[in-house]
Amino acid sequence: MSTPERTLRYVDALREALVQEMDRDPDVFVFGLDVDDHKGIQGSTLGLAERFGPERCFTTPLSEDAMTGVAIGAAVAGMRPVHVHIRMDFLMLCMNQLVNMAAKTHYMYGGAAKVPLVVRSMIGKSWGQGAQHSQGLHAMFMHVPGLKVVAPSNAHDAKGCLIAAIRDDNPVIFMEHRLLYPLEAPVPEEPYTVPLGQARRMTRGDDITIVGVSNMAMECLRAEELLRDVGIGVDLIDPVSLVPLDIDTIAGSARRTRRLLVVDNGWITAGAGAEIAAAVAERLGPEGPLTVRRMGFAPTTCPTTPALERLFYPNPATIAETAHAMVRPGGPAWSPAPERAELAYQRSFKGPF
Amino acid sequence: MSTPERTLRYVDALREALVQEMDRDPDVFVFGLDVDDHKGIQGSTLGLAERFGPERCFTTPLSEDAMTGVAIGAAVAGMRPVHVHIRMDFLMLCMNQLVNMAAKTHYMYGGAAKVPLVVRSMIGKSWGQGAQHSQGLHAMFMHVPGLKVVAPSNAHDAKGCLIAAIRDDNPVIFMEHRLLYPLEAPVPEEPYTVPLGQARRMTRGDDITIVGVSNMAMECLRAEELLRDVGIGVDLIDPVSLVPLDIDTIAGSARRTRRLLVVDNGWITAGAGAEIAAAVAERLGPEGPLTVRRMGFAPTTCPTTPALERLFYPNPATIAETAHAMVRPGGPAWSPAPERAELAYQRSFKGPF
Amino acid sequence: MDDRTTRDADMAARLYRSLRRIRRTEERIAEVYPSDRIKSPVHLSIGQESVAVGVCDVLGPDDVVAGTYRGHAAYLAKGGDLRAMMAELFGKVDGCARGKGGSMHLVDMDRNVLGCSAVVGSGIPVAVGYALAIRRRRQDRVVAAFYGDGASEEGCVYESLNFAALHKLPVLFVCENNGYAIHEPLSRRWAADRLTERVATFGIAARRLESDDVFAVRAAAAQGVAALRAGAGPVFLEVPTYRWREHVGPSEDYDAGYRSRDEAAPWMANDQVERVGALLPPEARAAIDAAVEAEIADALAFAEASPFPDARELHAHVYA
Amino acid sequence: MDDRTTRDADMAARLYRSLRRIRRTEERIAEVYPSDRIKSPVHLSIGQESVAVGVCDVLGPDDVVAGTYRGHAAYLAKGGDLRAMMAELFGKVDGCARGKGGSMHLVDMDRNVLGCSAVVGSGIPVAVGYALAIRRRRQDRVVAAFYGDGASEEGCVYESLNFAALHKLPVLFVCENNGYAIHEPLSRRWAADRLTERVATFGIAARRLESDDVFAVRAAAAQGVAALRAGAGPVFLEVPTYRWREHVGPSEDYDAGYRSRDEAAPWMANDQVERVGALLPPEARAAIDAAVEAEIADALAFAEASPFPDARELHAHVYA
């Protein structure tokens, strides 16, 4: 008889991971703009300052660039900083420290120093976040050796990956999504790690492999339901971490289905989807026909008006339509009924974990 | 009877483009660290300050971030700045202005403003440039809608693309390569543009399509010679501009050869090669077997010691070997004779332009 | 009435109209906001209007302002189109950015309102670059660049000050010091409250005002702009002011714990809209009020009536 | 000799040894350089040694230094291993960074030499972060962070000053003002020559020295470090100094046009290596000189003999 599992929201899972790691290791600290105010990064850092004191949870001046250097220096000295940004867009201010310093320190000093740093940042979406508050820029970090990149799509992985990231001896870019924060999933109470570099199969199917990154894993899950209605079986994979990337699992699935759709939470050009599609094509292309497609942000800046914002993002219906066209290329065009698509939208992920 | 063509070094072609555009349009100006000193960015800006005065060619404080904003502001006001960086690595200091401002201005203001800006930067290589002076980070810019990215591989295109970039009404990331600077090619004296978004076929062949980016186009040209020795015909394509990307020409070639090797002057993961390989796989994958491979920087930080730096970069021999293995996958392994590879290394590109 | 008195009365009426127009516009936005027709984050400047109003009153049509995501005041004070602003907030195609920018990215190039940015501090170097172009072209124009106390901490703002001073650019830097960046007070962000002194070390004429009294702001700005027009190089003003509403959104937040209503009380007691309004003859004031209400009502109606952008607009304006 | 005289004599000998060691090491590097065995750009500090030497003389083994791409002097003055440095320049596996860093990325964690960076200014916030860790752990250690006048213009350096002062971190900021960033003089980069005054506005004890006299540098550093150990918050020193050789590479460049040998003459006349050497008894000086030459010869031989890293090293150390 199994006890009913505890469920937690994504945001609370993040906070629990921080609390448990700060409890475990006095070298862990959390800082960044507004981590200690009454909103606490939408709740994900709430109470840390009270519990651990202002030396271990503190805000900073608006100086993202230097603060990243400060985090690196503290990490080189042996501490384990978690540097928090309320939007991923703001990482553009610290690219020099992230790309030229954090990513390179261990290598360019021949192993003499290391940088156990976690950079948390949230992708914004909806209610007109607009051009500068909505970007998913993970591809830039995937590009640079020395950085790890994690993008958990559910509460369970949020906690496990954050703990893994904090314990990792390398700089880890930890990517969250605003729309995931309220979603619940079963989350064990004790500390645990979700290994970086191991993809998660969310559903099994034989017709098409779909890879969904970050929040898009949830959108794909809803698309899978719509596709199931019309008899299309989806092998749905959440990569969980993008660097290291579990390309074996993805390619293994695509070898079986010969169809790969990557749905990213970012732009397509030279993005995570390009990497996954190219890597799979390198492995499987010579064996025979392979149908590959990428979806992601429209190739535009993100507009604020809902009339256009709606079109900027993939959604369950457009994902299902694209997958359908890949599986039944000659057949008649198909769209899920709007009410049905709406319903599918309610679905959340309960495992397997 | 055709007159003998004038040849020019890449570096002088750049300088000629600047002189001619500054002559043509008083709104064009050139600024950036050290553009006005006696070295003049390895000669590419030499004499501009003398000729056009310190208002139109001037150095700046070490403030890459704000200077990029200054360039954007001047561009919004209708001028046409050329902002110069001696290393592409330093663009990491201005990512916020490039990604969050320059790329987005036209869109997020609904077309009310535009940013006719050119950002020149040089990729370093050899003599131990090391971790922070050697990066080719074009993939990051390809990723962001609103930016154009150009990477001419020869003197002719250097001049024509720079003029095109200056006349373009959008922010253009103009990527040069230190090792290309001394290479000569026929360069017309009068001003001309090389259109952004049109790839150049460097050699014709039926066995494999090779795409070489920036300096790698030259390395591929040498590899082509080695491959010709063993009867392998290469369709060698220089994309010239990465955004817009002439994927039609590349895919058209690969449709014929069914083999695509992309050799980039940067890292592979989520890089330009990933984009090209993925885009080609999307188009051609369903038609039948397709052999795709990417080469680029080793997935490491760039080491200074020549013993390792040598292994960090693709070279004519490793490119030829990879292509050979793609064309004759079952056959015996092959490497070009070292002396032959050495000789091929002397080759430069004389057209077709 | 002698000339001077007339001028003063005109000025008071002008300033009042501008203050009142901004205040009422934002109050109306706050009222509409809960209806979710404004689908974009709004950062109200209620309480801080006098800074933008005082400064913009001494600018001519050819002069330029650069505002921030908290940009309604600067936009309106500089003469930005109210209908286009309201339509922008509603995400409509007649918005000043065709609905693509929202409240944080107001722009009106015809009125020389440079586009606003939502990345704190990022508009400052752009404003300086605009001033560089002005100077290169020998134009008799100045740029007023507004930013917050928080923005003053960003590296690019220091860099901008140095460059502007080095090239003697016609920029009036206006730091609206409202004591907070979101909910974090100065004490958690500034090592020392000596910003103006610091700016002066760039060789910039720098002055810290004692209050946000609109006449004081105007006088300081007038002096600064005169210096700019004389080619003396940039000028800096630090103006203490206070944000009455929450950082983002339509409400008050004195119960949130990070500040008290007591702290706000003296600022409210010194409400510039009321102060300047009280200087006017009641009927003049009433006429202005009525005109302002009518203009806002018209702008709201305009925004409501304007269509959303067509789907094809998504792909327009990526490249010029 | 009384105690004080002995102490002074010891100090002179110590400073001389350190100055001479750096000078001669770099001169030897310059001699070897044309042979192309050193395959990485070198930025010599010849002429500027006294800054690093004076500062590091008051640091203990547990104290930390952060240098730049022009980092030989700081590395050596702090006690960094000379053999490992030379092997690093030669790209050998026994180099302090296993040949992966070269001259611009010296490091010696055992001697608390933080890794040097080639992106100007980028090491400063890292040094501040290291000091944050020191303070959090209640350690009695200080960090000396060296940077150039050019670096002082980078936004992240201002940001670092503010943060260090806000948290009262034990950092001695040392600005080596050699008047040039590559070939560009201060006048083309600084709006005003008031850096020290500016730094002071962060509430940082800031002082500008009149020369790079090694005893003066040492005394100022000693005073600063004492303040740091007392928890008084960061200290800043601006030290005027002069680079005798070209920006990068082994040669002189007085014929390049951007500066004259006349400008250099007073600095050379005040050569600190000579000055301090002249204070020593000739035989003591000769003994130091001989020891220094022997050490350098040994280090060069060591570097020559050390193997290049094996091909597998390419992929080592990407991740820890």
Ligand SMILES: Cc1ncc(C[n+]2csc(CCOP(=O)(O)OP(=O)(O)O)c2C)c(N)n1
């Ligand atoms: C670079 C950057 N960092 C953080 C944020 C989040 N943020 C938005 S407004 C703000 C506070 C800015 O304070 P201040 O400059 O004083 O302006 P105010 O809001 O008080 O008008 C912050 C931190 C941002 N938008 N951009």
Ligand SMILES: Cc1ncc(C[n+]2csc(CCOP(=O)(O)OP(=O)(O)O)c2C)c(N)n1
């Ligand atoms: C961020 C950055 N911009 C530009 C460069 C190129 N560069 C290398 S050294 C240097 C000058 C630095 O001057 P300063 O800080 O005064 O140090 P100095 O060389 O005089 O010791 C410049 C511009 C760089 N390495 N990093």
Ligand SMILES: [Mg+2]
């Ligand atoms: Mg504020």
Ligand SMILES: [Mg+2]
């Ligand atoms: Mg210098």
